[in-house]
Amino acid sequence: MPKSHAHIVCCNFAPLLAKSAGNRRRILEWARQLAESNAAPDLVVFPELALSGYLLESLVAESTLSADDLSEFAADLASTGLAETEFVIGLPLAERGEIYNAAAVLRSGQVMHIHRKLFLPTYGMFDEARYFNRGTRFSTYDGALGKTVVLICEDAWHAELAYAASIADADAVVVISASPARGETGGNAFASTVRWRNRLQTFSESYGQVFVYCNRGGVEDGVLFDGSSFVLDHEANFIVRESSGADYSGYFLGNRAMRHAGFSGNSARQNDRALILKILSGL
DSSP, rough: OOOOEEEEEOOOOOTTTTTTHHHHHHHHHHHHHHHHOOOOOOEEETTTTTTTTTTOOGTGGGGGHHHHHHHHHHHHOOOOOOOOOTEEEEEEEEEEEEEEEEEEEEEEEEEEHHHSSSSSSSSTOOOGGSBBBBBOOOOEEEEEEEEEEEEEGGGGHHHHHHHHHHHHHSSEEEEEEOOOOOOOOSSOOOOOHHHHHHHHHHHHHTTTTTTEEEOEEEEEETTEEEEEEEEEEESSBBBOOEEEEEEEEEEOSSOOSSSOOTOOOOOTTTHHHHHHHHHHTTT
């Protein structure tokens, strides 16, 4: 069962490009400072490829972490004083001769879950399929927000995965990204940020789930990242930011149920899955 309340921190980290060891040290120092401030969040979210930077290209192989590296990093995080805090962190993961754009869930010195990015963008400035292998599995884990799904950037632009999270009865969806800032709105937000807010709010309203979004900050090879983050409750309301620093924002989910049926109802109960599979099989 999900907790009735949760303290969430989104760290809009600006990683050093192709400096995995340096980024790990910076994150560990950040975690120590957080622990020393007597803050003990339930969940801390770092962005896509936070341990390496995004525009790796030919540097991708030398920037990867192995399973052993990841386990060591999980133990180091636990030693900072945040052993009970759950971390979601993006990284390039090397497994059996292949490299994945991955997100690892770390808690209590253990690697609890790994999501390997399913949809690799190959348009505009993006060429991920050239450097990464595509993930093939979609699964949940039991975490600080209940049954949780992690999506990485482009994954969340595929409505099929939002629906899959509903079918899996996930209480929450955590989305990490390295999404460049693009477009003007005439307000105080980039058009790209507004699109992220609108898209994930629609998913939250449709399926009655909590959504956590964390984008990276900084500039990399002339590309600006907006460092935005937000949290939506299960009724698609934006949670007011309760605290912030130079590179993080804190949110509190109140004392409320974490999931409800959504306006589309409980998809599994309505047997929507069988109907959709039937429709797709006929195409």
